[in-house]
Amino acid sequence: MKLNTRINGKEYCLEIKPNAMLIDVLRQAGFKGVKFGCGEGSCGACAVMINGRPRNSCITLAGAAEGVEILTVEGLGNPEKPHVLQQAFVDSGSTQCGYCNPGSLIAAKALLDSNPNPTAEDVKDALDGNLCRCTGYVKRIDAVLQAAEASKKTRKSTRGKK
Amino acid sequence: MAKTLKKETSKKAAPAAKVAAAPSISPIPESPLVFERPDKFNQVNHSLTKVDSMGLVCAQQKYVADLDMQGLLHIKVLGSPHAHAVIKSIDVKEAEKIPGVVAVFTYKDVPRVVRTTAGQGFPEPSPYDTCLLDSKVRFVGDRVAVVAAETPEAAAEACTKIKVQYQVLKAVFDPERARDKDAPVIHDEKDCRVPIPIFYDPKHNHCSHVETAVGDVKKGFKQADYVLEKTYYPHYAQHCPIEPHICMAYLDENDRLVLRTSTQVPFHARRITAQTLGIPVKKIRVIKPRIGGGFGTKQEVLLEDVCGLVTLKTRRPCIWALTRAEEFMAARTRHPMVITIQSGVKKNGAITAISMRIISNTGAYGSHALTVLSNCGSKVLPLYRAENIEFIGDTVYTNLPVGGAYRGYGATQAAFAMECQMDEMAEAIGMDPIKFRQLNHIKEGESSPIFKALGEGREGVDMAIGSCGLSKCITEGMKRIDWAKKYGKPGTGSKRRGLGMCCLMQGSSIPEIDMGAVFIKMNEDGSFNMLLGATDLGTGSDTVLAQIAAETIGCKLEEMIVYSSDTDMTPFDVGAYASSTTYLTGGAVINCAKKVREQIEAVAASMMGEDMKNVTIENGVCYGKGRKNKVTFGQVCNYAMYEHKQFQIGAIGSHISHASPPPFSAHFAEVEVDTETGEVKLLKYVAGVDCGTAINPQLADGQTQGACMNGISFALTEEYIFDENGRMLNPNFGNYKIWSTKDMPELETFLVPTYEKTGPYGAKSVSEISINGALPAIGNAIKNAVGVRITRPPFTAEKVLTAMKELVKPAKAAAKEPKAKAGVSKAAKPAKPAVKAEKPAKATAKKATVAGKKKK
Numbered sequence A: 001m002k003l004n005t006r007i008n009g010k011e012y013c014l015e016i017k018p019n020a021m022l023i024d025v026l027r028q029a030g031f032k033g034v035k036f037g038c039g040e041g042s043c044g045a046c047a048v049m050i051n052g053r054p055r056n057s058c059i060t061l062a063g064a065a066e067g068v069e070i071l072t073v074e075g076l077g078n079p080e081k082p083h084v085l086q087q088a089f090v091d092s093g094s095t096q097c098g099y100c101n102p103g104s105l106i107a108a109k110a111l112l113d114s115n116p117n118p119t120a121e122d123v124k125d126a127l128d129g130n131l132c133r134c135t136g137y138v139k140r141i142d143a144v145l146q147a148a149e150a151s152k153k154t155r156k157s158t159r160g161k162k
Numbered sequence B: 001m002a003k004t005l006k007k008e009t010s011k012k013a014a015p016a017a018k019v020a021a022a023p024s025i026s027p028i029p030e031s032p033l034v035f036e037r038p039d040k041f042n043q044v045n046h047s048l049t050k051v052d053s054m055g056l057v058c059a060q061q062k063y064v065a066d067l068d069m070q071g072l073l074h075i076k077v078l079g080s081p082h083a084h085a086v087i088k089s090i091d092v093k094e095a096e097k098i099p100g101v102v103a104v105f106t107y108k109d110v111p112r113v114v115r116t117t118a119g120q121g122f123p124e125p126s127p128y129d130t131c132l133l134d135s136k137v138r139f140v141g142d143r144v145a146v147v148a149a150e151t152p153e154a155a156a157e158a159c160t161k162i163k164v165q166y167q168v169l170k171a172v173f174d175p176e177r178a179r180d181k182d183a184p185v186i187h188d189e190k191d192c193r194v195p196i197p198i199f200y201d202p203k204h205n206h207c208s209h210v211e212t213a214v215g216d217v218k219k220g221f222k223q224a225d226y227v228l229e230k231t232y233y234p235h236y237a238q239h240c241p242i243e244p245h246i247c248m249a250y251l252d253e254n255d256r257l258v259l260r261t262s263t264q265v266p267f268h269a270r271r272i273t274a275q276t277l278g279i280p281v282k283k284i285r286v287i288k289p290r291i292g293g294g295f296g297t298k299q300e301v302l303l304e305d306v307c308g309l310v311t312l313k314t315r316r317p318c319i320w321a322l323t324r325a326e327e328f329m330a331a332r333t334r335h336p337m338v339i340t341i342q343s344g345v346k347k348n349g350a351i352t353a354i355s356m357r358i359i360s361n362t363g364a365y366g367s368h369a370l371t372v373l374s375n376c377g378s379k380v381l382p383l384y385r386a387e388n389i390e391f392i393g394d395t396v397y398t399n400l401p402v403g404g405a406y407r408g409y410g411a412t413q414a415a416f417a418m419e420c421q422m423d424e425m426a427e428a429i430g431m432d433p434i435k436f437r438q439l440n441h442i443k444e445g446e447s448s449p450i451f452k453a454l455g456e457g458r459e460g461v462d463m464a465i466g467s468c469g470l471s472k473c474i475t476e477g478m479k480r481i482d483w484a485k486k487y488g489k490p491g492t493g494s495k496r497r498g499l500g501m502c503c504l505m506q507g508s509s510i511p512e513i514d515m516g517a518v519f520i521k522m523n524e525d526g527s528f529n530m531l532l533g534a535t536d537l538g539t540g541s542d543t544v545l546a547q548i549a550a551e552t553i554g555c556k557l558e559e560m561i562v563y564s565s566d567t568d569m570t571p572f573d574v575g576a577y578a579s580s581t582t583y584l585t586g587g588a589v590i591n592c593a594k595k596v597r598e599q600i601e602a603v604a605a606s607m608m609g610e611d612m613k614n615v616t617i618e619n620g621v622c623y624g625k626g627r628k629n630k631v632t633f634g635q636v637c638n639y640a641m642y643e644h645k646q647f648q649i650g651a652i653g654s655h656i657s658h659a660s661p662p663p664f665s666a667h668f669a670e671v672e673v674d675t676e677t678g679e680v681k682l683l684k685y686v687a688g689v690d691c692g693t694a695i696n697p698q699l700a701d702g703q704t705q706g707a708c709m710n711g712i713s714f715a716l717t718e719e720y721i722f723d724e725n726g727r728m729l730n731p732n733f734g735n736y737k738i739w740s741t742k743d744m745p746e747l748e749t750f751l752v753p754t755y756e757k758t759g760p761y762g763a764k765s766v767s768e769i770s771i772n773g774a775l776p777a778i779g780n781a782i783k784n785a786v787g788v789r790i791t792r793p794p795f796t797a798e799k800v801l802t803a804m805k806e807l808v809k810p811a812k813a814a815a816k817e818p819k820a821k822a823g824v825s826k827a828a829k830p831a832k833p834a835v836k837a838e839k840p841a842k843a844t845a846k847k848a849t850v851a852g853k854k855k856k
């Protein structure tokens, strides 16, 4: 069957099997930032944003993504133009093996979109579904708070310019 | 630049051969004993950005699965449903008929080669007791058959169609029963053996034995005022890298087998795969791309043999990725143990004797069986001075999941036992547990006979402690946890608070055994390619090693282009284990970079018409005498490449270490225990680490935080639950709880700088040590809060509540306990009267009466 969906702002028409999971479809389409960690919705490595909400793509049927807007970590930014969250993860030392990062970044992006002034508790709530075995989480919580701070500043300065 | 002291060798140079005109310098390099200390650091000891981090957060860095490959086959391995059985017959015809199935392999299709899956140096100190496929299965999940198919679904379906007739055998699950006369023999095959001359008795499920003694423990116990004995049961655990094991195989243009694999040990993986498949090493290339964490479980050659087999037999590329359930059941685990410590202590706080007896459960195969066991002694016993020490360890086979290397590597298990016992001793003599440790812990300049007595499958290496920041870790940690104010004040309500702490040591590499090597070449813009055998599994070693190279050569980190872990392209390295990469390979980087720097100085000198000894280097620029002349690195390389006496500026360097200097650490935990439910809440956790010079403080801190959280979650929630047939019942993150952000306590970590002169720029290891602290620190905090000693972690509400109930019962028994409360120190203020807390009768403090005390 066909799946029509928007991924990172571009239209896609993908040929999929009816029982295909979104994680596999996205990876086959080249979005390797969607990682497999458990396949049962309990680690968050495969998280993507669907219509603005973080979702574990390993337990989402690809068919359910018909007509939606998907954001993967590749859509956040690239090394030349990283997203403020990606930059904050780098600066704070939040990335060790990095395998959990795409999912955590998506969860963090969803948080900042809905709550630009999060507290540390808000960040912990938002990232709770994204397991990381390497870092102990301390630095990434700081990173998200820093990114929130940084976005506020840019917002202010761009508003000032207008 | 820094001159290194050459190792003094007693060996005389061999007499020159008759034809030789003059005695030549041996091409075999000597690894320096110590490295010179520069006046200041430019690149190391700075928190520079991890070289791969931007690529990682933008998903530009590639892991094993991120390579698209035409015609890729998918592998699924049928796991055994039984803990112990012989395959009577196996029929794969129906499986082969499933559309998309390309090949099915059973033990009948592969040559029988016994070897170990433990990725250790050769010859390995682990028994050769594992085959690619065998006619016998020894634990639930053990390999039965391999299917390769066009799709994962077809492979999975084919597995369900394989007809196997098992003759189910009696199984043994209890390590304390494994050597009984009537226990079933797990390795009854004729060909299992050990490749080095060490104890091995598979006919009695007895996998390894280590025994050593210093002084006379019996005498030591006689000298003691109190002799305490207690048994501790550190439990099963899995590493849980978020990327499960995964390997891809394909044939390259020259028909060589390429294994792209998530491994910590690319060179050992190449060697062991060649051995297993019966092909030469030269036919195999192992590439380690980015990998999603390892923590020891990827120090195991687990998937490469199967992938190699499939690709060689089908001539097609293939991939095998473990599911999370397979990762739990069939990858590797932390060896669970039964550790009995008997210790003698005097009222003045002197430890007169320590006896540590261990039964380690290696499960169905003996991967790392001996070395994890000996590490229990060698990484824990030297921490405290005692004249009389005894260590007796045995590893046994059972029909349970297989043990392996896991961050901490035996030290985790033994530190739990030892550090709880330290608190028990302190309590018995009525001394503050910190004061007791301060009195006894090893200091700079001191040594321990254990270093020499316990090696890895052979004698260890004698050494004195060259750097020790433990005292500072303790005092600073005390402040941060507010020990003076809070210790011993549990409060009165239904929720009681407690503080606990512990001290730790580990090692840095395996001395005189491990080797690392590095190759550096210069490019015409003044940059350098650094090719490393070392394996960055997320730890940041690529960055740390590049910082060391930049520091030595005299340029910025950005000028180093790092490529690591490719057996065709990079020089050898034992791999990422034994806390060795920074310390050991860092040494190789210095040895290599010094040669490169000398070449640069020589070329610059000739360009400027200066004497080489007057050339100084700063930030990629070479200066002549008085800084009148200067040439940049780019000019130097261009000159060497194109202008005069052309050559490639570059060098290779190796290093072995002659010591394994321990990092030290003190950990502190504050808990709140609900006396009605038994629930333990970890409020605050503090860890201070002395890792010598932190080459990259931010990364070292990250290692510490990650290790602490792993240890904490191991102590409080992680647990293997088995049914009566040895099947793990909770092989998923839903039921095997690893901690996430909402579970976090307040976590504070700090580094205490010291300078270890045998290490590169003063560095020691940092990655493993901090996983060892949570079990004892939290265990001691629980005891401090509610008076119960939990010896069987994890510290679940149920266990704490049960122990508290039992504590109330034998109140009468406590009345006849001896005068253990006679504190000798003014500082003494145990949270509870010393012995009342004890339930298990054996642990009571009493006047030493060694006579009649038989070892079991």
Ligand code: FES
Residues within 6 Å of the ligand: A035, A036, A037, A038, A039, A040, A041, A042, A043, A044, A045, A046, A047, A056, A057, A058, A059
């Ligand atoms: S892989 Fe999807 S939640 Fe773990």
Ligand code: FES
Residues within 6 Å of the ligand: A094, A095, A096, A097, A098, A099, A100, A101, A131, A132, A133, A134, A135, B242, B292, B293, B538
């Ligand atoms: S950085 Fe390795 S799992 Fe998070």
